[in-house]
Amino acid sequence: MCMSKMLFLPSIGSLLLLFWTCATNQTPESQLPDQPDVESDSLFLNPIHTHGPDPWVFQTEGQYFLTFTTGVNVTLYRSSEMSNLSGAFKKVIWTPPSTGPNSQNIWAPEIHRVHGKWYVYYAADDGNNENHRMFVLENSHEDPMAGQWVDSGELKLPDNRWAIDGTIFEHEDQLYYLWSGWEGVTNIRQNIYICKMSDPLTPTGKRVLLTSPELSWETNGVIPTVTEGPQMLKKDDRLFIVYSAGGCWTDGYTLGMLSARKDADLMDPASWEKSPQPVFIQNPEGNAFGPGHNGFFTSKDGTEDWIIYHANGFAGQGCGNKRSARIQPFLWKDDGTPDFGQPHPLYQKLTKPSGEY
Template identity: 40%
Template sequence: MQARISRRTALAAGALALGATTIPATATAASARYANPLVRQRADPHITRHTDGFYYYTATVPEYDRLILRRARTIGGLTDAEEVVLWRQHADGPMGAHIWAPELHHVDGRWYIYFAAGDAEDVWRIRMYVLENAAADPYTGEWVEKGQIVTPWDSFALDATTFVHGGTRYLAWAQQEPGIDSNSNLYLAPLTDPWTISGPPVRLSRPTYDWETRGHEVNEGPAVIQRNGRVFLSYSASATDANYCLGLLTASADADLMDPGAWAKSADPVFRSSAANSQYGPGHNSFTTAEDGRTDLLVYHARQYREIDGEPLLDPNRHTRVQALGWKPDGTPDFGVPVPDSR
């Protein structure tokens, strides 16, 4: 999601961690091909493969008013899978508008959905929230609101994701920090439970490069993959038009992840618009694995055209796409370029 648009326009409109398994550097895009777009008009896609053999899919809907879920035995099966509504926005107050970027995670035997939401009376008062379901099957049981994820600042916050490293569960997210003139930066903190951070967070990145500050100064949408002795955290940058792209932070698996100095930032975007393939604004990604259990997959959204009539956030055509994530000989991810549409 983009961190800020004009209030006038808004009112008018109304990382999954995949473990530390080493994947050979020879894994390439040729090893997994999917028909794209995978799901139309679904942005900020998150796909997780559970131990029950299902792929679970969540994403932002253009109406920004509900949380949806699909599941299928294959990635391709998500295209036509039944979509169910798990939760709807409140009629008033918190969690009453701008329902954004849901992620489904299974933690200690329970299901959790992380998402961002505004207030019905103040749609840009975006904060992070969590739902919990104790049932083994997330399509059953009751989704209980666990409330807001509280951080040191009561400010614009979104895009929470969680992962485990070295026996510690972490939360990564984007937030506007008072005193810093940017729309959102990236933060990390350990968790005491799935909705409570433990101790002060650290800032991992703020938008400073030209490609991070086009239209808006944005670092958001963190996603984590752990491979080859390193922790990789991808993120989205700039406005949600054709400038939207992915950056990458890298830390050694032996490092203290709470030390900002342990993270190296890519000087250039690792994934960006491709005019040759008619894919624009690729971003807000997640990671999963292919049906073979070995090939890593990049899940993201993008549009099929560059020019947008009006505010980008009001354009519904950010479609979910998926393609294989390659690996370079040095063990770092090779995002490649957004593949062309195949349907």
Template identity: 40%
Template sequence: MSRDHDLPDTPGRRTVLKGAALAAGALAVTPGLAQAAPARATDPRPHPEKRPEKHPGTPPYVNPLVLRRADPHITRHTDGRYYFTATVPEYDRIVLRRSRTLNGLSTAAESVIWRAHATGPMGAHIWAPELHRIGGKWYIYFASAPVEDVWAIRIWVLENAHSDPFKGTWVERGQIKTAWETFSLDATTFQHRGTRYLVWAQHEPGMDNNTALWISEMANPWTLTGPQVRLSTPEYDWECVGYKVNEGPYVLKRNGRVFLTYSASATDWHYCVGLLTADARADLLDARSWTKSPVPVFTSDDSTGQYGPGHNCFTVAEDGRTDVLVYHARQYKEITGDPLHDPNRHTRIQKLGWKPDGTPDFGVPVADTAKEGA
């Protein structure tokens, strides 16, 4: 996920997870950890470094783009519009916005398309929704917990058969069943070479961490099939500040490779983005196919005054070619009280750069811009 769900010095979700050893479920699991390795050789195939810096007529990005919206997800649909959803500070509903332009999301009307249940499952901690179009239907993946057990967080799916996600009926397809009934969240889905995958964060029984990253094939948009493979677990110091966390995965396919970003550590100013990389021709269900960066690729920056950047996704600019990085961050380093109750993680966007070897160049989180002239 990547919301401020940290509860220091309380029996909160991460603290309770430490050392947990819950019974395994019926699904087969193939443990496999991607080890740090040297960077791959330069990819001889074309890469986007020749893309224009800015498409004519595209204004500079407004930042923060959307206030008090964490774990942002922006997708550009075939209708040419951008669709936005994110975690709200109250953790009690799922919202949507849309706009013809990225900057337009800042002031676009926001609709509540689903609310948490008053009792039972899907009643608390509504976190990190993602909107995906699959097989002619809309799906929203999100995390939630029962009202009666707010840290028993699992992954859930909504479905809407209407062509317009603001219309029609959102049907609750239920929980995505993983190998264990343990803390799980931050599901994202992508298709590659004819196969649909789910990647998510989950606590593995018996492991001394909070969450690792997992991948599995999907039988349909709400059902996993085949082995569930561990891709990454917190191992470097920068992944273990406050909590041992890998979460908030997202995929970008470019230059003959599959890039998988994720977020690590506690959700204060230590929160940062890591990167896994696989060759596009490799078996994505083989953990050995993935190379893990030994250093974070996107971190807090004092010079721009942005802290705790994370839970990112990617979209494209209005020109249809320029890659755009979407993430949340705070405008201050020190947090008063429990980070869970600090609402000021704002959605931000900036151009994603590319290095000569065809790997992404995240740069630093950009400074705030004025709203005027957007």
């Protein structure tokens, strides 16, 4: 229609004049140029997975491999697009034994490709949380969706203490392992530890405490206090460990960050500087409560940096399957540190990662 409001027209003549004016100002639909479907081509909605606690993504050769906590197995997703998992290939690559040290509470699996082989690191126990340890699967096939996943047993971390949320990374030709663990045998506080590895299956040397929950937003009024989910992020001459704090059962679960120079001794706690404020916090107006346990990836064309994380859609939903997996781009500040912004409002459209449209 040529008019958006109703007008009172006092005569039939003026009504005819109005119709004639509309007709002469309109262009036949057959002559209109085709308009691109911008919304379907370039935009998407979070969450990318409605039940996606502890999301992790590994990318290689134009493919993204994702894992989440299911609690009962390791399920692997493969997709060429991070913004649309509806067409992702999904496969349960490992089911735990019915009994034993890694038979229950399968948490936060991560898939990595290290020195030409695939590895999945995951936390598990025998039904008793005090016995949670890190375990590893390996697969020598080029395609992690094919071949055989072999249970290589417990990852024998130094001191043999409670451990979850392990991740491996390589820097200057040296493998390192980060995880969240207890200092002793009592569930008082979860700390972030690091150790070296001689190969993807063999931790070496001592574990080193990098950080503990000590700031008010880390302790968050909970017992036990928690720092967990450490993730490595590299940019130019800086290394960052982005971790979760505050207890996943609270809405105040949030992200903190340690930073070090790339030429620093990563095994020296003094090399790591803690950000005094959290770097990613809840956005209640955007239905993002307890955002945390993140990972990182780049757009298909390599021009954008993105974060993947989980959050609850409503307050008080805790550590269950209400946590959905979400993604959003992030930028870099002039001082060389990442700027994650705030969690993007749920169900508010975002532009897809560059190269996906």
